[in-house]
Amino acid sequence: MSGRVLGAAALALGVAVAAPAWGEGHAEPIGDAEAGAEVFDYCVGCHEVGAGAENGIGPHLNGIFGRTAGSIENYKYSKGLTREGKLGMVWDLEHLDAYLTNPKALVSDTRMSFDGLDDKTERDDVLAYLRQFSDNPQNIPEAAPTARPPEVELPPEILAMVGDPDYGEYLSNECTTCHQADGDYDGIPGIVSWPEEDFVIAMHAYKRKIRPHPVMQMMAGRLTDEEIAALAAYFGKLE
Amino acid sequence: MKLDRRAFIGTGAAAAAALSAPHVRAASHGKPKVVVVGGGAGGATAARYIAKDSNGEIDVTLVEPTRMYYTCFFSNLYIGGFRELSSIGHSYGGLAKQGVNVVHDWAVGIDRDAKTVTLAGGAVLPYDKLVLSPGIDFVDGAVPGWSVAAQNKMPHAYKAGSQTELLKAQIESMPAGGTFAMVAPPNPFRCPPGPYERVSMVAHLLKNINPTAKIIVADPKPKFSKMALFQDGWSRHYDGMIDWIGQDFGGDKVEVNADEMTVSIDGEVTKVDACNVIPAMKAGKICDMAGITDGRWAPVDGHSMVSKMDENIHVLGDSCSQGDMPKSGFSANSQAKVCAMAVRGALTGSKVFPAKFSNTCWSLLDTDDGVKVGATYKATDEKIAKVDGFISQVGEDDALRKQTFEESVGWYAGITADMFG
CATH class of the missing domain: 1.10.760.10 (Cytochrome c-like domain)
Known part of the structure; x- marks a missing residue:
């Protein structure tokens, strides 16, 4: 191993x-x-x-x-x-x-x-x-402390959507006014290299106003499912 | 990328010339040419995005007189002591690396028929598309008694840099219990919350070094951006220090005398120790020279930020009139990306998507007490129209206000990286 x-x-x-x-x-x-x-x-x-x-x-x-x-x-x-x-x-x-x-x-x-x-x-x-989770890495306690429901239940077809990274690159222009494209951060979280599914779930959580941030609710609020998938694909590939 | 830059500049001889003088003609090789005038939030972003996304297919020249650009946004935080001036200064090396030919000179003339820009140094730059993002100039005679000649005695500090330093120094040397006055501008103007964030920062500074000092604000408007938030903040942090005199109380009847250091508000003359005059504004004067203004501003079509007077000129940021967006660095940056996409589409046939815009303005009231207002916008055939918006609320808890301030610091890092590379 x-x-x-x-x-x-x-x-x-x-x-x-x-x-x-x-x-x-x-x-x-x-x-x-x-x-x-x-x-x-x-x-x-x-x-x-x-x-x-x-x-x-x-x-x-x-x-x-x-x-x-x-x-x-x-x-x-x-x-x-x-x-x-x-x-x-x-x-x-x-x-x-x-x-x-x-x-x-x-x-x-x-x-x-x-x-x-x-x-x-x-x-x-x-x-x-x-x-506690390091002593014997192959002997992790049975209970899963971080097992938690996703923030939003998304239909499988939304999660399965394949985003167009080129479209995402264009849409990302709106994000990079605050979120730095090189992944650096300073008071505003970095968003590059996220797994696409995490990105999609987070954006839908803002869109549905489950996540609280007003700027992000506003930005996500007008993104379509395709646009969110495109952004996830683009930022997921950035390093 | 670095290789592209070399190929882009052309031969070694041309490269050497480009280092010492604006040798722009030599850079072209028949590629479409874009000239951008003004290296702020609109111009720097447009130049960077056109160069970055066209991968050397477009020859981009940025004309900006200053070698070190100080952002107006966050310059109030320097006055309040929350930022060093050096932390809001940016040079253009990142844009040069991106392939932008940066020329430090003034644009002094535009020939729309010949499609050329003339620089103060004598160079003549041909363009296929011209992007003007020159910021603001002041309306002559807007505040009786004040002219640009008086700007050292009564600084405007509305173009950041030495003016901001001067204003801060004058406030710091006020006598104990002295008076600071601000003459606020009429709408529309650059950075709607800017004067009021400045009042907050001056109050913060004085509270620490001169707590019995007074602040008078003469304002020609009956209300202003984030008014409830600012007034709540002023009463919580600087109770009794700030006297805001709006239009209803004669704030629009103002006269100043820079030699006597007096401000007359509705006939009542007050001796002041430091005075910040922010006059009425208009588009940067190169827009007038180009003949693309209607009144004080340059009207544009929101779909592409193209001038309504000339299809080969785009106007960004504070200089343009476009509809619902406030004049802010964030807006200019947002508009620049739409413009960059339209320019690339026109010159290289790249895909053009529907225009989208957004803006958020953060303001600092006092230590760890930040507020914000923002909105999203879309282009319609009439104007850039607001879609949705939000504003901070009075009575938010301390943790949220602190988070809002920290977010503004993050935004500053983000937008300046987005502008300058």
Whole structure:
């Protein structure tokens, strides 16, 4: 399994740097995992963790402790995380804590649209929560903590629609006044390289005013199903 | 992309010449030529999108006098101390990389029959399509006692840069308990919430350094953009500091004396310590020179932003009259993309989709207290017509207001990347 191979690589690197803070013999709990489950609400828009967790807008977080940055196959990472992974960065407690404090301070060109958690208790708790899904990656607890209904139930024909990326490129002109085309973000989320289905669901959630943002409700409100599919196709392919 | 740029410029000799002088004729090789006048939210965006999307098939020249462009949007935040001036300055290297031939000069004449633009430096640029996005100029005599000659004593600060710096310095050197006056402009004008965001930012600055200072606003209008939101913000953050005198109280009967530093409102003369005069506005004067204005503005057809006077000239942003869109950087950027698509369609036969426009204007009231107003628009045969809109509400919670401000910071990064590459 690739997970094992990666784990071994991470251990080898860990030796070269320092013993991982979360390794055996580390007696003190990181934080309150139960409280951390609620803090994780900040993350669930993009990240899944637990049984059956899959990559979405962000990579799944099973086995994140000890994983080399940017190393899940079939997930399209930002250039920044790919680079840090190649340079050998491993997600140990220290790096995860720094990343959660201010993602861009650790990885300047990350695509993770998250400003960071200033509150150390919140960081500790959410890391304690995540830690539970890293001990034995092949032995994830049965309950699926992030299993949640999609924001909007869309008919299969809408989800199956194949968008025209060229049309999406034209339509995207309206988006790029605020959302940066290179995926960089600063107060307004990045929207490039999202899985098309996530993009489509999010836009329909705005269109139906289930998601609260007034600008996005207005913009999505006048997009047709084809136009949303076209935008999803275009932005999904951008890097 | 970098190779395209070289191929685009042409021979090495032409490339070398392009570095030192606007050697535009040499750049053409028979390709269709677009000249864009004005490197702000309309012009920079149009130049960038035409160059980017035509993949070198169109020869794009941008004429912009300044090497460093300071955005009007967010310049109020500099006055309030929320931004450094350098953070709102942008150069044109990104556009040059995109293949745009950037010429730092003034356009001083347009010959619509010969289809040429003459620059102050003497160069004559031929065009197939001309895009004018020159922003605003002031109407002579609009505020009695004020002229451009008085702009150092009573800055307008409505073209960002040294004027903004000057105004801020004058406010900072007001004596304790002194008076700042603003003469607000009549409709229509650039950035409808701009004067009132500025009042908020001046109040924020004075509250910190000169808390007994007073602010007087003489306004020729009975009401203004986001009025309820601003007035609510002023009473919450700057209670008793701001005296807004609208049309109903003589705010339209104003005279200033820059030498005496006095402002007369409805006959009552007040000595002031700093004064911001924002006169009535009109299209940038190159539009008049081109003979495409009707009254103060240049009318356009919303389907393509083409001038109603000349099918080979498009007019963007503050200079055009188009219908329901406010004069804003966001609007100009939105219009520029429709224009770029129409220009490419006309010159290279690329596909043209129906025009869509949008606008959002964020304003900062005080630290972490941001509000916004926005709308979407479509082109009809008569005008650009509003489709749908929204506005922030009085009484929103602090977290939402903070989020709105943070969003505006994100928008600034987004639109400037979209304009300048």
